Amino acid sequence: MHKALIIFRRELASYFNAPIAWLFIVVFNVAVSIFFFFVQQFFALDRADLRPYFSLIPLFFTVLVPAITMKMWAEEKKQGTYEMLLTMPFTEYELVFGKFLAVFVILIISVLSTIFIPLTMFLFGYFDPGQIVAQYLGIFLFTGACSAIGQYISAHTKSQISAFVVTMLILIVLNLFAQIPLWLNITGPIADIFNWLSVNFHYNSFSKGVFDSRDAFYFLIVTAGFLYATVQKVYLGRWR
């Protein structure tokens, strides 16, 4: 764990020095603000509701998370630092977890940097703190899953652009799964499977402020699964 924190600190410094992290936070804030206040017309709706805000974040993350995760391994491979890193005394778990943590923290900072939106809302109405906790928990779980998927894809290529495009496609598809039964008009167990696979389906209850352990389990499984797959990818890469 201590070794993973060394990787975490280096990655975090690298994102802020580059300065991709700053750029990300600014773009995310501008995009969320524009959408919330102008596109969704918060003031015109005249309703103090946090749900539009919490449903916006996954939408933007689908497009923006790949921009952060694309360089996680692809850049190391391109620059050759991958070799240096893998010959330092780290285990694959420490490398993967350290990198994951850095991206996760940057994304969480981005989310928290838009806290002025929910705070504005407090001026207009009362919100149940329990609900807000569930909503934020949903965002954190969703962010973890996206980071893990993005890291896994980045470990497959030297090209950051490829990693970006593929990660975005996967996130879009994972979002759309819940729509498929609606489009095809299917119900029953097949629809359940599509729903279960869908990120949206599991996120929705969180964004309503409902904590369901099954939904939390889904995100944790996706996160752990992709992190483990990345570890295997890095490990097996040595047999190339």
Added chain:
Amino acid sequence: MIHVDSLCKNYGSFAAVKNVSFDVPSGVIVGLLGPNGAGKTTIMKALTGYHKPTSGTILVNGKSIEDDPVAIKAITGYLPEGVPLYTEMTVYEYLNFAAEARGIVEHKEAVIEQTMKRCGLTGFGDVLIDHLSKGYRQRVGLAQAIIHNPSILVLDEPTTGLDPNQILEIRDLIRELGKDKTVILSTHILQEVEALCSKIIIINEGTIVADGTPEEIADAMKGEETITCKIKTNSISNFEEQFTEFLKTPTKRIDEILFETMLIVPAKDGDSIAEKVFRWASSNNSILLEMRRDRLSLEDIFVKLTKEGGNHA
């Protein structure tokens, strides 16, 4: 210290290293020599645990690199080819990361300062690696490789792309490091090996074609040595047949001006053939104008081994 046994590494269907075995005793500088694409880098990648061998074993201090890669990585310093570095970091930040990665906790700042001094980086701590020249990047690469005082140092083409002054500086540093460490360096620059290494492993097409000290390799190749002699005869007659018969070895004429003929004689027997040449000249009323032993330079050996093939040592 390092024992490599029957190492094979395939990239897909391409066999980059074929059944290579060698030993590296501790405290020597070993040169891996070979043309581009011979398999030097692949061997180094296997030694540092970056690539898993397709087959074969690598033992470091009796321990397999497969069994405990992290422990072996901890006592190894590695400078990969092309010196990859995190260019968005400053020199100090980068060395700080390397020190932490190597588990240096006590006196970390002092260790970093000392390593920077050793590699001629004092005063460069706050400079972004991106802004450094190639020579200085090489120093940063070396600094991260030696910061934890490793007992094994693996350097892949450490002087490629440097100017002559920088090459000399880096060589001095490597020589200095070689006093208390096992250094394995790869290069295709022959002078480098001659200047630094006490053991040479010549690799061609994934196999070892020669392994030993520079003298041992030269000795093994002695059969390839020749004597060049310039003989002045008293008439323009073809004396070569007679001469060849006396020496009992075929000769080769390389130059002829009037009465003076220049010949190359294989010198398998060393001095005795030189003696015969002299005797023949004196008993045949000819004058020996010049006679010299052509020792094989490392360059000749390299060319012979890597172009013509064959296992000589």
